[in-house]
Amino acid sequence: FKDIMFLPGFWAEYGMCTEPSAFGAKCIWHPHEMPFAERTLHSLSDIDGLAVPNPETDGLCPFVLQRLTVSRERIEQAGHAIRFAVARGPLNVASFLMGTTEFMMALYDDPDRIHRLLDKITTFLCQWLALQKASIGTIDGVLILDDIVGFLGQPDLEAFALPYLKRIFDCLDVSVKMFHNDANGRVCAPYLADLGINLFNFGFEHSIQEMRKWTGGRVPLLGNIPPRDVMALGTPSQVKACVQETLAALDSTQGLIFSCGGGMPDGVSSENIRAFIDAVQSTIAR
Incomplete structure (x- = not known):
């Protein structure tokens, strides 16, 4: 698929386990599902x-980094490069x-402790x-992925998300600062540019026009057709129709990388990918 750009490119991960494992989370490995990290904090006092x-030594972080460094020579021999820290x-x-419910409740029950937790994680x-x-x-x-941001209202977003996201996006001097939140993207959209984010991957429930309005047109967008119901489960003709309708x-198309929302x-057929490419190219060429 020479006309496709893979983002973030070469990315080693163990589902949601990598970062929690560094904090001591027990990782459960299923034969046909992504691994899962169990809770480590069972009370707020924990x-x-x-x-x-220490990311050099703790949890799965060294394994993730080793997978990338071991593969790097072959990646570069093939004419590619590892471009993103994730x-x-x-x-x-x-x-x-x-636990998600416990975390959300603790924002109100013990905000000071939650700030200390978020400071340590950040x-x-x-x-x-x-x-x-x-x-x-x-x-x-x-690339930072955080759907929980989409669960917050504006006051909680400003208190519990923005300061920590700002620290993270400021910590590296890099050209691309990409954020993924495919939960509710409206609440964070007006703040993204001020966080330094210059590429936003959002959920397909929001239209591209809506997201452009909410971001003030200040943030390039990555999206936005339904990934499961169209790309994975749809026919090539349905993929083509969805792409054409969205672009029309x-x-x-300035400031847009067309992709899935x-x-x-998993399980997207080559035929659907080709239909996606053909529909984008033919629609834009008109």
């Missing part, structure tokens, strides 16, 4: 004794350490991203 991990966002990691994430970049000199982008509604699912 936050007090939580240490900031991490789950601070709220996402916190929700795995505590310190670790900045170190983890810096280690990736220091180990692989071709990295010139960062736009005044311009939220990420590429």
